[in-house]
Amino acid sequence: xxxxxxxxxxxxxxxxxxxxxxxxxxxxxxxxxxxxxxxxxxxxxxxxxxxxxxxxxxxxxxxxxxxxxxxxxxxxxxxxxxxxxxxxxxxxxxxxxxxxxxxxxxxxxxxxxxxxxxxxxxxxxxxxxxxxxxxxxxxxxxxxxxxxxxxxxxxxxxxxxxxxxxxxxxxxxxxxxxxxxxxxxxxxxxxxxxxxxxxxxxxxxxxxxxxxxxxxxxxxxxxxxxxxxxxxxxxxxxxxxxxxxxxxxxxxxxxxxxxxxxxxxxxxxxxxxxxxxxxxxxxxxxx
Numbered sequence: 001x002x003x004x005x006x007x008x009x010x011x012x013x014x015x016x017x018x019x020x021x022x023x024x025x026x027x028x029x030x031x032x033x034x035x036x037x038x039x040x041x042x043x044x045x046x047x048x049x050x051x052x053x054x055x056x057x058x059x060x061x062x063x064x065x066x067x068x069x070x071x072x073x074x075x076x077x078x079x080x081x082x083x084x085x086x087x088x089x090x091x092x093x094x095x096x097x098x099x100x101x102x103x104x105x106x107x108x109x110x111x112x113x114x115x116x117x118x119x120x121x122x123x124x125x126x127x128x129x130x131x132x133x134x135x136x137x138x139x140x141x142x143x144x145x146x147x148x149x150x151x152x153x154x155x156x157x158x159x160x161x162x163x164x165x166x167x168x169x170x171x172x173x174x175x176x177x178x179x180x181x182x183x184x185x186x187x188x189x190x191x192x193x194x195x196x197x198x199x200x201x202x203x204x205x206x207x208x209x210x211x212x213x214x215x216x217x218x219x220x221x222x223x224x225x226x227x228x229x230x231x232x233x234x235x236x237x238x239x240x241x242x243x244x245x246x247x248x249x250x251x252x253x254x255x256x257x258x259x260x261x262x263x264x265x266x267x268x269x270x271x272x273x274x275x276x277x278x279x280x281x282x283x284x285x286x287x
Contacts, residue, residue, distance in 0.1 A: 010107025011235060012085035014051030018234040019078060021049040023067040037066045057082050094155040097148055101247045105240055110162060112169045114229040116263055120176040121224065123193060125156050126163065127173065127200055132193040135185030163205060172207040174266045180210065180283055191287040198280050201273065209270035210279055225259055
């Protein structure tokens with residue numbers, strides 16, 4: 001997959017929005033005035049500039065005129081990005097099992113150059129085996145339907161393909177030891193998952209650390225979260241916190257920095273990658 005193809009529609013919306021915001025501010029035009037130009041509210045312009053909503057090519061073209069972008073090449077570049085941002089990603093084929101609040105995350109995950117995550121309950125989805133994923137997915141559904149579970153597993157496995165790319169993102173995962181000791185499915189399920197993690201530690205694009213049960217309580221933090229970093233300076237780092245029925249996306253620099261510092265503290269408290277490998281071998285013999 002080419003580098004350009006790896007930029008998801010979600011990220012393109014954010015890039016177009018960031019560029020439109022810079023152009024608007026450079027001209028000293030208010031969001032209210034910009035909204036009036038495209039027959040939209042001030043809040044709509046705010047959401048557009050944050051990449052939180054889709055937009056019409058005509059609206060982008062009108063804003064470029066308002067912002068005085070007369071260079072045909074510059075206009076064409078932004079308009080082409082807007083067109084590409086309107087194209088559905090591969091994950092839209094799984095809309096039947098893809099929550100609306102998770103849609104943006106999959107798109108951002110596709111574009112990230114670094115994915116850093118802390119997990120306290122389960123092995124992160126990008127590192128799960130199909131059988132382990134089935135046990136996790138079934139445990140989270142009140143009345144799991146076989147077809148629905150199969151589709152959700154297929155989506156999770158499809159997400160993992162990003163780690164097989166020629167230039168994969170670097171995945172750095174800190175997993176609480178309790179998540180690895182907690183029974184998930186059968187003993188064979190847990191054993192296969194631990195063996196899979198051992199195999200994954202040999203990949204240069206994956207750094208795995210276990211936060212041992214002996215770690216001090218202050219290091220544990222408030223819950224699981226993921227940090228996404230991108231290769232374009234116009235895309236800010238994003239902290240993602242998933243809940244039962246929704247998710248929170250944080251892009252304010254000061255707030256993201258809090259999660260960055262927390263993850264760095266967790267990494268210090270966690271076992272080194274070599275010690276993590278040794279503990280995985282021990283856990284495997286204990287199953």
